[in-house]
Each structure stands twice: as structure tokens, then as C-alpha cells.
Amino acid sequence: MQSTHHFLSLIVPSYKKEETIVSNIRRLQEVLNTVRYDHEIIVVVDGMVDKTFQKLKKAKLDKTTILAYKRNQGKSYGLRIGMLHAKGDYVMFIDAGEEIDPNGISMLLEHMEWYEADIIVGSKRHPASIVHYSVARRILSLGYYILVKMLFGITIKDTQAGIKIFRKKVISKVLPRLVEKRFTGDLEILVVARRLGFKRMYEAPIKLNYHFAGLSSAATLSTIWGMFIDTMAIFYRDKLLDYYSYPTKRSRIGRTIKKIVPGPYMHVGQNTSQ
Template identity: 50%
Template sequence: MYLSVVVPIYKQEKTIKEDLSRINRAVGEITSDYEIIGVVDGIVDDSLEQARQSANDKIKIIGYQTNRGKGYALRYGMARASGQLIAFLDSGMEINPSGLSILLEHLKWYGADAVIGSKRHPASRVDYPFARRATSFVYQVIVLVLFGLKVKDTQTGIKIFRRELLEKVLPRLLVKRYAIDIEILALAHYLGFKKIYEAPVEVTYKFEDLTHASTFKPIMNMLRDTLAVFYRLKILHYYDESHQRQWVFDPELDMEVNLG
């Protein structure tokens, strides 16, 4: 199956060429039928020009002028993905891109709708201090209570989906920044895509103090966006087919518009 890998890029001018090279090598060892779509989330530094130097027949670089958030970047890239299987991987190389092969094997073995990298998988290799573990645990308890998702980690930036799942999910999405992972997974589960499995990952984190304002604010924004997803899903029933007229249509984020 043709594999698309979407890579959101933000303020990565110093590392993005090497990042894309490593991802390209890792994916090339899995299959020869693939594309890598680098999405530059706003022209805020030289990331776009640096990324374009890596473009070839396998690596496509796209982007837009104003920073809109990781969620928007992922949706923008997925709307232009040609693969029957569509993955995403955070840039920055905290996550080893060779993990994509493990996710793909899990997807085939289990006949899964989606496979997500999990820091809390027993086979994962993660340098993960107690404060971050505690924060992650509390968040996953919230996710279980709100959405019934029986996975231990929804936020690690490496995931793979079958195209038919994203064709159903993408037109309904609203999150542009923090909680895109949980919106995709909660909505997929709600729509009947129950085969969501976790796979081990290798992660080398660049940690910040959780008491630092620049770290605390995204955590609070994540919680806010997560509660908003719950409200739309369980209270407003916004994502239901019967409310299709209320869905926010953006041609830049539509698969049919961008792929025909």
C-alpha cells in the first residue's frame, strides 16, 4: 500500500534538512511506495527554504504564510496525502522515525484502523521524568473518563491511520492547535473505528521544567481544547452526520478538493 507521511514543521530551520533526510531513510527501508509531505506551519524563520533544499521525488514541501498550529498543519498535509495509509511524525527527531516500521507492522498484524506510538508501552525506550509521567497519567485518565478510549498515551507524535478513517474524520475536525490527536482518536472511536492499538516508540526528550510558564500554558490549552472536543462530541453532537451543515468547510483542508 502507498504510504504518506505528514511532517509538521515549525521553527526547525537548523535541523529540518537532517530531520527530513532521516525520515526519508527510515521510510525508504519500509517501502518504495511512499511520499513525505513536509508542512511548514507559518513563515516565521528560514524553515521553508531549508526544507525545500530536501525536496525530491519522494519529499514534498508545502506551507502557508501565517502560523496556525500543529493541528492545522496536520490537517493541511493529510488533505493532500495520496496514500492508502497516512502517518504523521513530529519533526525535531525526539521520536525515532524508524518507529514507523513498528507501527506499520502492528497495523497489518492486528488489521487495525489506527496504530499510535505510546510512551507508556512496556517495550518503549523513553527518558521520561516523573513529573511528565504524572502529567501524562492524569491526562490519560481524563481521556478515558471523557471518551472511553482505552489507550495509555494519545499524545506521542507518531501515528498511522487507514485512509478510510481519515476520510470520515477530517471533514468534521475543528482543532487547529493543541488537541488534534485526541480529536482524531475520539472521533474515530465514536464513528465506529474501534481497532486502535498502541505500539512502542523510542523517544529522546528535550525537557523543560513543568513549572515554566512556556510549558504550563500549553498544558492548560490542551486541557481546554480536550474539554471542548468532549462538549462538541457528547453535548452538542456536532460531529454527527445529522449536523453536517454546521461543519466548518475549509477547501484548504478538504481531501476531495485537493486530490480530486
């Protein structure tokens, strides 16, 4: 068994969350204070289009770094920024909002230890998961799983749930190769990790409650089409171009992203050491 002395970096990408973001982060802090690892929270504000950044900064959240940039770029882009700044040997992300129960964080951490895993994926389709979402979403989730398995051979049954954890060594190898900005960044990480030989990927149960009906919000037809196009783009880069084998092809990404997060839009929470 590997050492259990770990430092956890939790990345929270957010967009237009001014009404709920502070309470959301405080709830995450409560959960993280119950786990046995020290931690940091990195909130990435994906576009300064409302008062999300200002409210986070005013709240003076412990052990929390806030990163923001002016123009909306997409969740996957925000995750890459958070990963660049993560200090932990465990790097985790969870979607902002209340759809995913944050108590599942400890479950994913335990799975990392049990399986000595490289990656643990929170999965709606795990038999022990408790999920409340529409029949339409369930059909789409199943269909996307079949598509991903056919294209990439990945047997993870749910690549898109917004909670995952990685060893830092995985992020260090994968990050320079990532391209996706919006819809399918989660899948791209798994595809690249598998390509680089990180085979110890497992699923963990989550508790999820979508407060939407039908195909509203994130599951609009335009989003579905965007996911399909981006998925095929990953397939093209992976299978036809062998793109992900060569980090030098995207080595400029890190430098570019760092330039997009200038000093005035980076805020470190007060009392970060306890």
C-alpha cells in the same frame, strides 16, 4: 489478512525548524527506504516565520512535497492540511525533531498488518517503549490518560505522542469533522474515529528521548491549560452537541484550508519517482 501492497503518506508538521529540518527529513527518507512500501513525505511548514521553507525547497528532497502558509496556525491545523494532500492508503504523521526515533515507523506499519487495524498509536506508555523524560511529564501523561478515559471512554493510554498511522478510509471520514487547530488534534481524531465506528485502535511501542527538563518547552503551564480547555471543548462537541456525527457542519473546512495553501507556497521535491 489484507493486502500488503500499500502506499504510505508520511506527514511531518514543522514550526521554526530551520536548523534541523533538512537533516530530519533526510533521516526519515533513510528509514522509509528500508520499509517494503512505496511512500511520499509531506512536510507542512506551520507559518513562514523563519527559513524552514526556503531550506527545504533548496534541499531538493526526493519524494517530498512541501506545503507552507504565512501565519502560524498550530500543529493540528498543519496535520489537516497534510491529510488533505495525502495520496497513500496509509496516512501517518510524525513530529519534526529528534525526540521520536524514526525507526519506530516500521514498528507501527507492522502493527497495522498484524492487527488489521484502523489506527495504530505510538505510545510512551506501552510496556515495550523506551522513553526518557522527566517525572513531571510522566505524571502529566498519566493524569491526562485518566481524564481522557473518564470523558470519552478511550482506553488508549497515550493519545498525544507525535506518531500515529491511519487507514485512508478513516482520514476520509474523520477529516471533514475536525475543528482543533493547536493542542489536542490527536485526541480529536481518535474521538471522532471512535464515534464513527472505527474501533480497531491499538498502541505500539516507541523510542522517545525528550531533551528538556521539568516543564520547559512544549510542557509549559500555558500549554497544559490550553490542552485542558481544548479537551473540554472536544467533550462538549462530542457528548453534548453530537457535533461530530454531521460532516456537513464542517464541510467548508477543506475548501478553506485549500485556499490557504496557494501555489507559490507549495513545492514538490525533485526526482519523486525512483
